Amino acid sequence: MRTRALIFLLLLILGVSGFLYGQTEEKVYRIDIVGDIDMGLASITERGIRDAEEAGAKAVIIYIDTFGGFVNAATRIRDAIFGSSIPVYTYVSGRAWSAGALVAMAGDYLAMTPGSSIGAAEPAPADEKTVSALRSEFRATAEARERNPEVAMAMVDKELEIEGLVGSGDILTLSSAEAVEWNIANKQVASLSSFLEERGLGEASLVRVDPLLVEQFARVVAGPWLSGLLLTIGFAGIFLEVVTVGWGVPGTLGILSLAAFFTGHLLTGASHWSVAILFLAGIVLIFLEIFVVPGFGITGLGGLGAIIISLFLIFPNTTLALQVIAGSMLASVILIAIGLQFLPRSGVWSRIALGTSETVELGYVAPADRSKLLGRIGVAQSYFRPSGIVEIDGERIDAVSEGGFIEKGTRVTVVKIEGNRLIVRKAEEVED
Secondary structure (H helix, E strand, C coil), X not given: CHHHHHHHHHHHHHHHHHHHHHHHCCEEEEEEEECCECHHHHHHHXXXXXXXXXCCCCEXXXXXXXXXXXXXXXXHHHHHHHXXXXXXXXXXXXXXXXXXXXXXXXXXXXXXXXXXXXXXXCCXXXXXXXXXXXXXXHHHHHHHCCCCHHHHHHCCCCCCCECCCECCCCCCEXXXXXXXXXXXXXXXXXXXXXXXXXXXXXXXXXXXXXXXXXXXXXXXXXXXXHHHHHHHHHHHHHHHHHHECCCCHHHHHHHHHHHHXXXXXXXXXXXXHHXXXXXXXXXXXXXXXXXXXXXXXXXXXXXXXXXXXXXXXXXXXXXXXXXXXXXXXXXXXXXXXXXXXXXXXXXXXXXXXXXXXXXXXXXXCCCXXXXXXXXXXXXXXXXXXXXXXXXXXXXXXXXXXXXXXXXXXXXXXXXXXXXXXXEEEEHHHHHC
C-alpha cells in the first residue's frame, strides 16, 4: 500500500513539475521571409504571429533575406507586425530590398548582420501616384518605429537628395553599417543567436513557423506562371467541352484548373469569394449567350467583362494582371485551335462558326468575271427603275441604270462594273 502511495506521489510531482516547466518555458517564434514576398508568405506570417500570441511566446523574430516582391503583400506583413501584442523583431541576414525593406523597418527592433543591405525600394511602375503612396508608407513606418523618415523615403523616391548619403537621381541602398549610422537599423549583430542573447532571449526555445501543406499549395498555385497555365487550361478546356460532343477530359480539366486557380488565391488572401462569384457569373452569361440568346450582344459582352474584371481584381497589380491574362488568352486560342483538329464537334459549334465549306460539290459556284463586258452593247429585257435585266450575247444579266428610267427593248451600253454589278446607260447617250 505504501509503495503504491509513493509511486502515485512521485508521478504527481513529476506531472506538476512538467506542467510548471511547460508553463514557464520561454518561447520565441521564428518566421522566415526568404525569396519572393507574395500573398502566400503574407498569410504565413499573419498565422505565425497569431500562433505566437496564442502560445504566450516572449517574442517573434522575422528572419529576412529577400530581393523584394509585391508591395501589397509587404503592407499586409507590416500591418500584422504593427498589430502584434508581443514584440516582433526583424533580423536581416543578406538583403532586405524593395518590399523587404518595408518589412524590416516595421520591426520593434531591427538588427542586421555585417555585409547585409537594405533599400532599393523604387516601385514598378515608378509613376508619380505609386511612388507617392509607397514613399508615404515608408515614412509612416519609419516614424512609428522612431527611424529616420527622410532616409526611408529616399529608398523609394530617387528624386530625394540627402547630403552626404545620396544624390538626386539615385535610389538609396544602405549597408548594415550605414543603416545603423543613419538610424534605420538599431544594431549590427554577428549572428541570430547573439542577437537573441542581447535581447535576453538566449535561453528561449526557438519555434520555427513552417508553412502548412495547404499554404505551400496556395503559394505555388497563386504564382504568376502557374496561374497563367491554370487559366489557359481552364478557358480552353471549357470552350472545347462546349463545342465538342459529350462530356470528357477537356471540361473536367478546365473546371479543376479554374477551381485550383481560385482556391490558391483565396487561401493566400489575394482574392475574396465575391471575386470568384463575379467570375462564375461571367461564365454563366457567356453560356446564356451561346445556348439561349441569339447572336453576340449585351449578354456575351457582359460575361466577358465580368471575367476580365474579376481577374484584374485577383492579381496584385495591373501590369502582372495584363501579362497573365493576355498570355493565357493567347495560349488558350492556340490550345483550342489544336483541340478542334482532333475532337468531334457538337451542334453548338455551328452557332459559332460556319460548319461547311462552299465547294463546287455542294453546289456553290464562284461569281463570274464580268470585267470583259465593259463597253459592250446589249438590249434591255425589262424596264429599268433603275435596276433591270439586260441581254448581252444571249446571256441575261442583272444590271442597274446610271441615268434613271430605261424602257424595255432599248439598246444599252455597259459603262461601269462595280464588283459583279453592271451599270448601263442608253447606247445613244454613250455614242453622243
